[in-house]
Amino acid sequence: MPKAPSAQAGPSKNNGGRPLKPIHKTVELLKKNEGAKRKGKGKEREILGDGVIGLIDEVKRLPGLIQVEKFAEARALEIYAFQSAIKIAAAQGSTRAFQSLPRHLRRRAASHNPRRVPKRLRSKAAAEIDSGDTIAKKHRKIARLRAKGTLRDHLSRTEQFALRQKNKTWLPTHLWHAKRYHMTNIWGYRLPITPTLKSFRPAYRAGRRKVIGFDTSYYGIIELEGQREEIISLLGRISAGKFAGIKYEDGSRVAKIMLYHFDAFPIHLIGEAEVIWQPILEGPNVRRVWLRLHPSIFNEVWDSMKIATSQLRHIGSSKIKELQIRDLRAGINSIDLIGPKAGKVLRRIMRLCRDEKSIKSQFFESLRYMDDPSHLTEGMMIGLKMHDPRLNFPPARLISRDIEDSDEGILRNNAIQPSSDLAQSSLWNSDIREDLSKAAYTKYQLDARRHRLGAPGTKLRLRSDDDRLPIMLYQRSITSSTSPSEGFYGFTILLPSGTWTQYLLSSMVYSGVLFGGIRERAIQHREAGIPSFPEHYGQTCKAGIEWEIRKGDKEKETHDRKPPGKRVEYGLIGTKDPWIANWDKVINGKSTEESIMNGSTKNKPWLLSSPFTAHLKSSLDPSALLKMLNAFRAQRSMSPISSERSQQMFETALVHVEVNVLGRGSPGDMAILSKIPLGERKLWIEAYEKAEKATAGEVSDLHKLGERLPDESEIIGYTSTGNFSLSRGQGYALATITLQGWVDLLKSAEEDNQIGWKGRTIVRVKNRDGALSRLAELKLIL
Incomplete structure (x- = not known):
């Protein structure tokens, strides 16, 4: 007759002499369940196998009192097995082997090639692949032919890559970027546009708190x-x-x-x-x-x-x-490191040569304490000579205490001022650049040196024949005088061409640097409140026009692929030019087609840039503008502009501005900016001040005012890029408007006597795909 449960589980009641039914161990039940699954009974069977009724009967025979802590300790292994079984059952059939990896380690080829996943998952990945999938076999066949030299007439891997660069040039880090980024052919290069992973917020956080990098070797x-x-x-x-x-x-x-x-x-x-x-x-x-x-x-x-x-x-x-x-395009590469920890990353990945001057050694040591490159002089140049970065691999990673600011770091960096001695570099010597275009040691040779050291992770000892790499480092400031607190700061590194850029990138990524593409670089400029080239120079230069046309054609193609019921009908919401800004209509009051048909002379817009924008006032007129421009031309030994062109120059001039939305809404690309008539300005301000008091469901006066479509004569410009600003916590955009429109806004702002609004230049901003205008304030980019 079976014995009663153990005394550890507490006293039990007399069961009247009936035999007790043993409680099966969870492990045995799981094995039974696995057997049921192999027979094809699948997920519909309960994990415990005997059904809910049988489980309830067994629970009734449990002891009336147990000690919970001792019971849990005695069956910890069974509880863990039970939890693991639940997770396995939930994931079985809905998750593949390669999906268990972190997103940054996943590869597209892993869905059909088990060799693209870690060894521990290859058997499972192979079992999941359909027997009819021959993609992996085809790739293995190509690899065998390549190894035998029977592919492409015995071409080496380098020669094959050269054939693929007939109409474009690869970056030195192309192979690394191509696996992780969306790539495109532009400006004669194959460049990364944006990472395949989500990057909008991570890229912003990296630039604000740590460091983000960009391979700018295409410059x-x-x-x-x-x-x-x-x-x-x-x-x-x-x-x-x-x-x-x-x-x-x-x-x-x-x-x-x-x-x-x-x-x-x-x-x-x-x-x-x-x-x-x-x-x-x-x-x-x-x-x-x-x-x-x-x-x-x-x-x-x-x-x-x-x-x-x-x-x-x-x-x-x-x-x-x-x-x-x-x-010198083929002789010099470059990398941008932007963020407060850029200096500390450089200190980790580089090893300075001992024969450098004391002032350079002093600067290099100060990088250890540098909490923000903004403490350095803007544009400060430093020439350094460093050892092969592979000799110092792997570098130390950024840790949490590196994020803390240090007063000592500020004092050390302020003590170092720009000087000619600090800027000296042998990178100016073309012979040295040519000698360093190829590394003295291959990766295989360096790995053999590491192998002879014995202990894994031991740093290689320096040799006299190891490469010594001259670099030029200068401070980069992405900031606007109107909003300096939103700026980004870092370094630009110039180094010899070849594979050195990839070696540096590998060390940077290992130390915790996030790399971005063209889109992240442009967004960073927008967050800082400064135009990036050529994205924000549309219709003012050839490069800007080409960028605008390329972007407009791509957006139009995407729009036209959608069925009529799934795309925005721009004509119905008052947007006549959704793809490219029509400056002819804004400046001349006529579209480009009308100007050509009437045979009128086309006045091309031109950009009034810094430092001239700092002298713009409401009293500016064509003669004052011409006087300012001719004064500069006289300094540069250029002939003056005739007074007959003063009116034309004034009407066709454009300026860059910041757009800060007041209240709700976020401006997008190609949003329309229109001035507010003096009679409506007071209504807009009163409606904005009352908007916060409006109850839910009530249509505010601000909404009613925004429903009126802007008149064509009121349009003064367009946004080049816009979105929700993570720095400001509101809608924000960079835009281009006419100089005449800016002067009119200044006059309206000075005539306004309302408290808190005098001198504030406000406009209406309407997205191209929206029917509602929002109130926004403009600030001139100086």
Whole structure:
């Protein structure tokens, strides 16, 4: 006769002499359930196997009193097995092996190729693949042919990759990006647009709290070599902005300018450029200058410089005889690191050579305590020489205490000021760049050296024949004078071409750096309140027009693929130009087609950029604008603009502005900005102030005012990009409006005497796919 339950489970009642039914162990029940599953009875059978009624009968025979803690401890293994069985049963049939990996480790090929998952999951992945799936077999066949050399006429892997770059160029990190990013062909390169994983908020957090990186090796460099007077004479006739003087010519800082065609300022804009002077060396009075350019304008700048030198020689300028212009696109790569921890990441991934000057060693050590690159001078240049980053792999990762700010770090960084000695770098030497285009040791050779060390994770010892890599590091500020608190700060790294960019990227990713694409870079500029090139320069330069057309065609194609019931009918909501901004209608009151049919001269819009925007007032008129422009042209030895063109220049000028939505709503791309008539301004302000008091379900006065479609004569501009701003917690956009419209807004704002609203430039903003206008405030980007 079976014995009563153990005394550990507490006293039990007399069962009247009936035999007790034993309670089966959970493990045995699970085994029984697994057997039922193999027979095909599947999920519809209960986990315990005997049914709910049998379970209730067994519960009735349990002891009346138990000690919970001891009972749980005695059956902890069974409870764990029971919980695991529930999880397995829930996931069985609905989750595949490769889906159990973290998202950043998943690969598309893993759905049909079990070799693309870790070893521990390969047997399960192989069992899940359909027997008719031959994709993996085909890939293995191609791999065998490639190994035998019978594929593509015995071409090596490098030669095969070269064949795939006939009409575009790959970045040095292309293979890494192609597995993780959406790629596109643009500006002659194959570039990453955005990560395949969600990145809007992660990219913002990385730039604000830690660090985000961008491979900017697609930027090109033009080298100018000659006498100082030759360089200044050339750049002075094709640029706007400060680039010469003691502040920049010693090479300690990077200058930012706008480039134009020869003697064409302020029209015929080409784009942005960064000017880097080589530090002064002892010897002949020969200077070198690098112009760092976006790839969309590289060829245009190259042609413009050739024309400019030819024109200067034609007019008999003796300052331009021996100037040499070189293309360095194939010789220098670059990476941007943006975020407060950019300095600490550099300190982890780099190992400075011992023969560097003391001031450079001092700066390098200060990176350990750097809590924000904003503490450094803007554009500050540092030249360093570092060892092969693979010798220091793996680097230390950023940890939580690295995120804390340090007063010591601020003091150390403020003590280091820009200087010519700090900016010296052998990267200016073309022979050194060419020698370092190929690494001295391959990965296989370095792995063999590690293997001989014995203990895993041991850092390699430095040798005299190891590569020593010259780099140039300068502080980058993405900030606007109107909203400096929203800016981003970091570093730009210039280094020799070759595989060094990939080696640095591997170390950066290992240390915790998140990398972004073109979209994340543009969004970062928008959050900082500063236009990015060429996305925000539509209709003002050739590169901006090409970008706008490309974007508009893609959006129109996406729109046209949708059936009529699933797409926005722009004509019904008053949007006549949803894809590309129609500046002809805004400036001339006529569309482009009407201007061509009437044979009228097309007045092309031009951009009034900084520093001229800082002098705009409500009293500005065509003659005052022309006087300001001619004063600058006179400084650069350019002939003045005739007074007959003053009115035309005033009417066709455009300026960049920030759009801050007041209240609800978020502006998108191509939103319409229209001025508010003076009579309606008071109504909009009163409706906005009363909007917070409106009850639920009640249509506010602000909503009623926004229902009126803007008149075409009231439109003053369009947004180039907009969304909800994570920095500001409200709708925000960057836009372009007419100079005439901005002056009118200033006049209306000064005439307003309402408390708290005098001097505030407010407009209506209407999304292209919306029927309601919102109230917004504009701020000029200086």
